[in-house]
Amino acid sequence: MRKLTLGALAVSIIVMLSGCASxxxxxxxxxxxxxxQQSPEAAAxxxxxxxxxxxxxxxxxxxxxxxxxxxxxxxTSIYGVSxxxxxxxxxxxxxxxxxxxxxxxxxxxxxxLNEKAAFSNGTPLTADMVKxxxxxxxxxxxxxxxxxxxxxAAVDEHTLTITTPEVYPTLKNxxxxxxxxxxxxxxxxxxxxxxxxxGPFVIDSFVPEGDxxxxxxxxxxxxxxxxxxxxxxxxxxDEPKLLAMxxxxxxxxxxxxxxxxxxxxxxxxxxxxVSIPGARLQFYILNERxxxxxxxxxxxxxxxxxxxxSYQAGTVSAANGPFAESTAYGQVSIPATDPEAAESLLxxxxxxxxxxxxxxxxxxxxTLSIAYYAARSLDTxxxxxQEQLRSVGIDSELRVEEDPDATYIAxxxxxxxxxxxxxxxxxxxxxxxNSTLAEGAILNCGGFEDSTCQEMIETLYYETDPQKRANLxxxxxxxxxxxxxxxxxxxxxxxxxxxxxxxxxxxxxxYDFYGIDQNTRIDG
Amino acid sequence: MTLLALTFVVFGLMYLAPGxxxxxxxxSQGIAVTREMLTAERERxxxxxxxxxxxxxxxxxxxRGDLGVSFKxxxxxxxxxxxxxxxxxxxxxxxxxxxxxxxxxxxxxCAYRKGRLSDHVIGLFSFLGNSLPSFLLSVxxxxxxxxxxxxxxxxxxxxxxxxxxPVLSLAIPMTGRFIRLFRAELLLQLSMEYVTGLRNxxxxxxxxxxxxxxxxxxxxxxxxxxxxxxxFSGSVVIETIFRWPGIGxxxxxxxxxxxxxxxxxxxxxxxxxxLLINQLTDVVMKKLDPRIExxxx
Numbered sequence: 099m100r101k102l103t104l105g106a107l108a109v110s111i112i113v114m115l116s117g118c119a120s121x122x123x124x125x126x127x128x129x130x131x132x133x134x135q136q137s138p139e140a141a142a143x144x145x146x147x148x149x150x151x152x153x154x155x156x157x158x159x160x161x162x163x164x165x166x167x168x169x170x171x172x173x174t175s176i177y178g179v180s181x182x183x184x185x186x187x188x189x190x191x192x193x194x195x196x197x198x199x200x201x202x203x204x205x206x207x208x209x210x211l212n213e214k215a216a217f218s219n220g221t222p223l224t225a226d227m228v229k230x231x232x233x234x235x236x237x238x239x240x241x242x243x244x245x246x247x248x249x250x251a252a253v254d255e256h257t258l259t260i261t262t263p264e265v266y267p268t269l270k271n272x273x274x275x276x277x278x279x280x281x282x283x284x285x286x287x288x289x290x291x292x293x294x295x296x297g298p299f300v301i302d303s304f305v306p307e308g309d310x311x312x313x314x315x316x317x318x319x320x321x322x323x324x325x326x327x328x329x330x331x332x333x334x335x336d337e338p339k340l341l342a343m344x345x346x347x348x349x350x351x352x353x354x355x356x357x358x359x360x361x362x363x364x365x366x367x368x369x370x371x372v373s374i375p376g377a378r379l380q381f382y383i384l385n386e387r388x389x390x391x392x393x394x395x396x397x398x399x400x401x402x403x404x405x406x407x408s409y410q411a412g413t414v415s416a417a418n419g420p421f422a423e424s425t426a427y428g429q430v431s432i433p434a435t436d437p438e439a440a441e442s443l444l445x446x447x448x449x450x451x452x453x454x455x456x457x458x459x460x461x462x463x464x465t466l467s468i469a470y471y472a473a474r475s476l477d478t479x480x481x482x483x484q485e486q487l488r489s490v491g492i493d494s495e496l497r498v499e500e501d502p503d504a505t506y507i508a509x510x511x512x513x514x515x516x517x518x519x520x521x522x523x524x525x526x527x528x529x530x531x532n533s534t535l536a537e538g539a540i541l542n543c544g545g546f547e548d549s550t551c552q553e554m555i556e557t558l559y560y561e562t563d564p565q566k567r568a569n570l571x572x573x574x575x576x577x578x579x580x581x582x583x584x585x586x587x588x589x590x591x592x593x594x595x596x597x598x599x600x601x602x603x604x605x606x607x608x609y610d611f612y613g614i615d616q617n618t619r620i621d622g
Numbered sequence: 623m624t625l626l627a628l629t630f631v632v633f634g635l636m637y638l639a640p641g642x643x644x645x646x647x648x649x650s651q652g653i654a655v656t657r658e659m660l661t662a663e664r665e666r667x668x669x670x671x672x673x674x675x676x677x678x679x680x681x682x683x684x685x686r687g688d689l690g691v692s693f694k695x696x697x698x699x700x701x702x703x704x705x706x707x708x709x710x711x712x713x714x715x716x717x718x719x720x721x722x723x724x725x726x727x728x729x730x731x732c733a734y735r736k737g738r739l740s741d742h743v744i745g746l747f748s749f750l751g752n753s754l755p756s757f758l759l760s761v762x763x764x765x766x767x768x769x770x771x772x773x774x775x776x777x778x779x780x781x782x783x784x785x786x787x788p789v790l791s792l793a794i795p796m797t798g799r800f801i802r803l804f805r806a807e808l809l810l811q812l813s814m815e816y817v818t819g820l821r822n823x824x825x826x827x828x829x830x831x832x833x834x835x836x837x838x839x840x841x842x843x844x845x846x847x848x849x850x851x852x853x854f855s856g857s858v859v860i861e862t863i864f865r866w867p868g869i870g871x872x873x874x875x876x877x878x879x880x881x882x883x884x885x886x887x888x889x890x891x892x893x894x895x896x897l898l899i900n901q902l903t904d905v906v907m908k909k910l911d912p913r914i915e916x917x918x919x
Binding site for chain 2: 168335
């Protein structure tokens with residue numbers, strides 16, 4: 099019986115492993131042949147110089163390059179392969195890319211395409227192709243399913259109209275989302291491995307959930323491309339990235355850790371480090387159902403964002419509001435940290451400091467519950483906040499949850515709920531405001547309500563003028579700040595390190611979904 | 623039966639464990655999850671069906687060679703697991719071979735020179751190798767061999783040179799463990815009367831060593847078998863640092879995403895490998911020492 103079992107097990111494992119050959123080939127490089135693709139060596143021999151190949155580290159890798167699915171479009175955008183109708187610049191403004199202009203009249207937007215725009219196979223971009231791309235994205239990506247409710251029509255070769263059920267002011271920003279990159283749906287035969295797009299680079303080889311190589315699109319519609327190609331190495335850990343930079347095996351990467359940042363900054367002759375406040379926000383929600391106005395105000399006056407940012411060693415910038423101050427909608431004012439004022443507020447509200455050094459009221463000690471999850475340095479923020487609150491006499495208990503959305507966000511049962519999210523997804527404030535400040539919003543778990551604020555949010559749904567939208571957003575956030583409903587702690591910095599002579603790796607843009615483009619260069 | 627029981631227990635634990643794969647999947651797509659969306663996704667993934675029905679369906683599919691599709695990306699589980707398992711098998715096999723190659727002679731040396739300088743030096747290095755965390759060891763190896771000596775690239779490609787650093791990172795702690803364990807077993811054998819008898823009869827030392835190894839081999843095989851199992855399931859850190867697309871990393875990602883089909887498939891495969899290794903060890907032990915079979919029978 100033992101021999102029989104052994105035999106059966108051995109045979110089944112051998113049979114399964116014998117399938118490995120075919121399974122493994124699926125993870126091997128997928129070489130891509132496209133007419134306008136040119137090997138880096140050939141490209142270099144044209145100019146008689148060494149091929150300029152950028153080598154970068156990528157922290158994430160995905161099984162597919164289908165621009166419209168999941169978040170894969172972020173990566174085709176980073177690789178310089180796919181482009182969108184509009185592009186977000188360093189001031190978070192949506193500027194034309196494949197589109198030339200976009201105008202609105204009521205519920206109808208009219209988009210004029212750039213007549214020069216063409217795919218890497220030379221096929222010109224048409225309004226009908228854009229229409230079909232948007233329709234496909236609506237079908238395959240649930241985050242863009244709403245596009246299915248829009249009426250999209252190709253008016254002529256280079257003009258299309260999009261009619262929305264209601265006035266939809268953020269459509270231009272939505273069209274800058276990398277998942278709405280445009281592919282040649284007729285010529286692409288393998289969406290997962292070799293999408294044909296309009297970008298300055300085309301896929302050379304692709305390992306699902308592994309490394310990616312691109313080469314120059316010699317027929318790029320928008321002018322010269324500086325690089326001959328690029329390779330993105332999938333490296334999750336910080337230490338190998340640092341060592342690979344030091345050994346000269348990679349030229350740049352972003353999301354630099356604080357330990358590595360210190361090393362790069364100590365060698366300015368070898369590396370350029372660019373750090374700008376990004377779009378990812380650390381913040382906390384103060385529970386208005388369990389905390390009085392004075393306590394909330396005292397918490398906000400006590401939490402020292404500069405100290406918290408400083409502790410996070412350059413990876414975070416202290417936040418005023420939810421958006422970077424470089425944006426038009428990031429202009430709010432907050433009171434300065436003032437622990438003495440916090441204590442005065444508590445005393446005025448009837449709290450008395452006990453012998454243990456902590457405030458209590460009517461014999462009941464003031465103990466706040468701080469809920470967090472162990473990601474995006476929220477554990478560090480929670481600990482520092484606890485220390486800072488303790489220093490003024492407010493006791494607190496930390497509570498860690500694996501899944502905040504299913505626990506303290508859903509239940510609203512924490513006094514202070516820490517959270518981290520991308521506040522500015524596409525150069526517009528509505529997404530964050532609607533997710534955190536609107537009545538019934540998922541992240542409005544602290545019970546913030548304000549009728550004026552709600553009215554302004556409803557106006558923001560339909561306002562199309564960018565300056566008026568920014569003014570509205572500033573007013574809305576200011577109400578929440580004045581009400582001490584939230585505390586905006588820090589904005590993660592987008593930190594990019596580049597070897598001397600390398601530039602144009604989207605180091606000045608506060609979005610994670612840009613990387614190389616036609617202007618990325620290696621000098622020297 | 624063992625595999626059936628194992629998969630049933632793991633299926634049950636996943637059923638009872640907190641965390642919702644439907645919610646994880648929706649959140650990973652950046653969607654603000656509504657109750658309706660959650661219900662539809664749970665329905666699609668079949669999470670509402672009774673536990674026994676789900677387990678039964680999974681079991682029948684397995685008998686047809688189908689481990690289902692991943693909750694994370696809708697790709698078939700079996701090719702994913704097999705590709706990753708093959709990569710881990712290469713890594714584990716090479717590490718084991720290197721460890722044995724180094725540990726055998728060194729442990730014999732230590733046993734014969736017990737208490738002398740060479741024993742202490744080897745003991746110290748085996749202790750250090752065994753106690754260094756694999757993450758730290760990997761980074762140290764990278765730093766010295768790639769940066770200071772410039773012997774290997776940090777970014778390994780799929781060729782032989784790419785295998786050396788991860789193999790060293792896995793082999794060094796295992797060699798440390800083997801030396802300590804083998805040394806103890808050899809010392810036990812050396813203290814036995816049959817060794818004194820052999821010496822008194824004037825046998826050359828190399829024949830005595832052969833006898834000792836023959837007698838110790840059974841226990842040594844058990845120790846090696848246990849290490850092989852842990853190699854398959856415990857190399858996640860090495861795989862992540864050295865960008866080795868093995869099974870440890872695949873399963874860690876699956877656990878984070880509550881990707882039940884991948885976890886269940888992993889348990890089945892690793893369980894089968896463990897059983898196979900145990901059975902093989904038993905067979906070899908019986909061949910080496912027929913008394914074991916007599917006792918069993």
